[in-house]
Amino acid sequence: QVQLVESGGGVVQPGRSLRLSCAASGLTFSSFGMHWVRQAPGKGLEWVAFISHDGSNKIYADSVKGRFTISRSNVNDTLSLQMSSLRAEDTALYYCAKDRYSSSWSFDHWGQGTLVTVSS
Amino acid sequence: QSALTQPASVSGSPGQSITISCTATNIDIELYNLVSWYQHRPGKAPRLMIYQASKRPSGVSARFSGSMSGNTASLTISGLQAEDEADYYCYSYAGNNTGLFGGGTTLAVL
Numbered sequence: 001q002v003q004l005v006e007s008g009g010g011v012v013q014p015g016r017s018l019r020l021s022c023a024a025s026g027l028t029f030s031s032f033g034m035h036w037v038r039q040a041p042g043k044g045l046e047w048v049a050f051i052s053h054d055g056s057n058k059i060y061a062d063s064v065k066g067r068f069t070i071s072r073s074n075v076n077d078t079l080s081l082q083m084s085s086l087r088a089e090d091t092a093l094y095y096c097a098k099d100r101y102s103s104s105w106s107f108d109h110w111g112q113g114t115l116v117t118v119s120s
Numbered sequence: 121q122s123a124l125t126q127p128a129s130v131s132g133s134p135g136q137s138i139t140i141s142c143t144a145t146n147i148d149i150e151l152y153n154l155v156s157w158y159q160h161r162p163g164k165a166p167r168l169m170i171y172q173a174s175k176r177p178s179g180v181s182a183r184f185s186g187s188m189s190g191n192t193a194s195l196t197i198s199g200l201q202a203e204d205e206a207d208y209y210c211y212s213y214a215g216n217n218t219g220l221f222g223g224g225t226t227l228a229v230l
Binding site: 104110113 | 154156158165168172207209217218220221224
């Protein structure tokens with residue numbers, strides 16, 4: 001079955017960078033768009049970024065545009081999120097999520113999340 | 121400013137039916153027809169319950185149904201069970217290459 005396993009979270013100081021990864025298995029990874037979604041403590045879900053199945057199209061929420069970069073390796077079946085200029089408000093549990101197909105804007109499989117804490 | 125507005129909480133007794141609304145502001149959810157619903161239990165990954173407003177993925181109980189009328193999408197859960205207690209989120213493509221979640225609704229099964 002489809003498995004998505006995030007890693008790379010941790011505590012980081014404001015202004016610094018962090019790279020999250022999501023290892024995918026049980027699917028033809030190169031066939032599906034992928035997303036990052038986050039949940040700040042005590043808050044709701046927030047869509048962060050999308051990458052198309054072949055990596056040619058990348059879309060970001062306004063809150064992270066210019067600071068975060070989504071990428072993927074269809075050789076290693078891995079999704080990544082490079083986060084820079086981190087702010088306290090980026091503190092959240094970050095989920096990778098599989099699109100239902102190429103770009104359906106719905107998420108049919110999710111990882112368990114990796115926690116990012118931005119604090120001095 | 122685009123928004124999807126959900127009630128903060130709803131409750132029902134076992135066996136009853138409840139409906140959670142998701143009202144769109146400045147998003148033509150009927151045109152896009154890309155509203156989905158997610159169940160999120162504490163400590164668990166969110167789970168897709170409904171996509172394209174009314175379609176149910178395989179494995180999701182038929183007790184869950186979705187509908188849409190005008191600028192409001194709705195999730196109905198019939199025959200409430202204790203295991204249905206969770207937070208529920210609507211989500212939609214919001215145009216201009218962006219997606220948006222509603223604020224979430226906490227369902228209590230009393």
